[in-house]
Amino acid sequence: xxxxxxxxIDQLQSAGVAIIQSKQVFAFSLDAVLLADFAVVKxxxxxxDLAAGNGAVGLFVAPQxxxxxxxxELQARLADMAQRSVALxxxxxxxxxxxxxxxxxxxxxxxxxxxxxxxxxxxxxAPGHVTNPNDHLALARHELTTDFATVxxxxxxxxxxxxxxxxVHRPDRLAxxxxxxxxxxxxxxxxRFIHPKADREANMVLIEAIKAGKPDGIRILPPLTVYxxxxxxxxxxxxxxxxx
Numbered sequence: 001x002x003x004x005x006x007x008x009i010d011q012l013q014s015a016g017v018a019i020i021q022s023k024q025v026f027a028f029s030l031d032a033v034l035l036a037d038f039a040v041v042k043x044x045x046x047x048x049d050l051a052a053g054n055g056a057v058g059l060f061v062a063p064q065x066x067x068x069x070x071x072x073e074l075q076a077r078l079a080d081m082a083q084r085s086v087a088l089x090x091x092x093x094x095x096x097x098x099x100x101x102x103x104x105x106x107x108x109x110x111x112x113x114x115x116x117x118x119x120x121x122x123x124x125x126a127p128g129h130v131t132n133p134n135d136h137l138a139l140a141r142h143e144l145t146t147d148f149a150t151v152x153x154x155x156x157x158x159x160x161x162x163x164x165x166x167x168v169h170r171p172d173r174l175a176x177x178x179x180x181x182x183x184x185x186x187x188x189x190x191x192r193f194i195h196p197k198a199d200r201e202a203n204m205v206l207i208e209a210i211k212a213g214k215p216d217g218i219r220i221l222p223p224l225t226v227y228x229x230x231x232x233x234x235x236x237x238x239x240x241x242x243x244x
Contacts, residue, residue, distance in 0.1 A: 001088045007081070009088070014243040015060045019085045026078050028056035030226065030237070031168045031204055032119050034194060036060035037240045038206040039117050039166040048072065048108060048158055050101040050118040050151055055082030055094075057117050062094050067114070071096045072104050074146075102150050105157040116155040116165040120148060122173075148177060152184035159186075159211040167207045174205055187213030192221040197229070 003009070006024040011017065012033060021027040036057045041047060041064040049058035052071035059082070062069045071086075071094065073079040079098035086094045097107060101118075148169070155165040165186055169177055171193060178188050186209035194204035202223065225234050233241065 001084060012060055012241065014239070014241055015063060017059050017063065018088055019056055019059055020054060020081045020088065022054075022081070025075075026054050026081070028054060031194075032056040033060065033240055034204070034206060034224070035117060035119050035166060035168040038168075038192065038208070039115060040164060040208070041065050041115055045114040046112065047115045047117065048104065048113050050104065050116060050154060051120050051146065052078075052082055052096070053119070054078050055085050055096065057119055058082075058094065059085055059089065059091070061115075061117065062089075062091050066093060069094045070108060072101050073098060074100050101146055102154055104154055108158055110157050111160050113158040114160060114163050116158055116163070117167075118151050118155065118165070119168050120151050121146065122170050148173075149180050149184070152180050152186055156184040156186050156211055161212055163211045165209045165211070167209075168204055169207065171202045171205045177205075177207065181207070181209045182215070186211055187215055188218050189213060190219050190221060193223045195223055195225050197227050198225050 003020065007020055007022045009018050010021050019028065039061055041061045043065060044067050045065045046067045047058065047061060047065060047069040049071050052058055052073040055071050058069050058071040071082050073082060073096065076098055079096050083096045086096060159165060181188050188207060188209045190208035192206040193202035194206065195202050224236055226237050228234050
């Protein structure tokens with residue numbers, strides 16, 4: 001597999017998937033791994049991953065289903081990395097579409113998808129806000145070309161009745177995120193907070209929502225702690241990264 005300057009191949013051992021990375025333009029982090037582990041993907045689940053970046057989340061869940069997995073990514077360089085990672089892993093059920101995620105329902109049939117995943121840009125862009133000078137990283141991290149409302153509405157259009165959407169985001173926006181999902185007819189059903197250490201506040205939250213689900217019944221799962229006191233990964237995170 002030909003690599004461009006600055007690229008490397010990393011492997012998520014628990015999924016048995018190799019992925020092309022580049023710190024110059026994009027490299028997946030733990031949030032993508034945890035989102036893929038949190039998502040419920042069954043043997044015949046049709047999956048769409050929005051804002052796919054270099055394809056990490058979609059590639060990690062693809063071995064769990066024999067149905068089509070579609071990765072939607074706006075940036076041509078990242079979409080190309082994802083496509084080469086698909087080939088690298090010999091995944092015949094994965095395709096990559098380079099387009100704005102809001103256009104996904106124009107190329108994928110509405111009400112046809114079982115699972116939507118998304119690791120969206122986390123940060124709003126306020127007047128005078130300074131974003132990353134690297135355009136690739138700025139687009140991945142900041143709401144420059146999309147926002148969570150667009151993500152939620154797009155997911156709702158794609159999902160079948162009772163289909164599920166899975167997101168990872170920042171807890172400080174949780175009230176807004178939950179209301180946005182409700183407004184998009186996606187009922188929040190499961191939350192899991194991610195803490196860097198046991199004595200630290202959560203810095204990530206995993207969210208599951210169901211299309212046209214009942215408005216009550218949110219479950220708060222036990223928190224996940226990333227690092228032990230000695231700085232090593234917790235057993236739960238080691239299992240996600242390296243297998244149980």
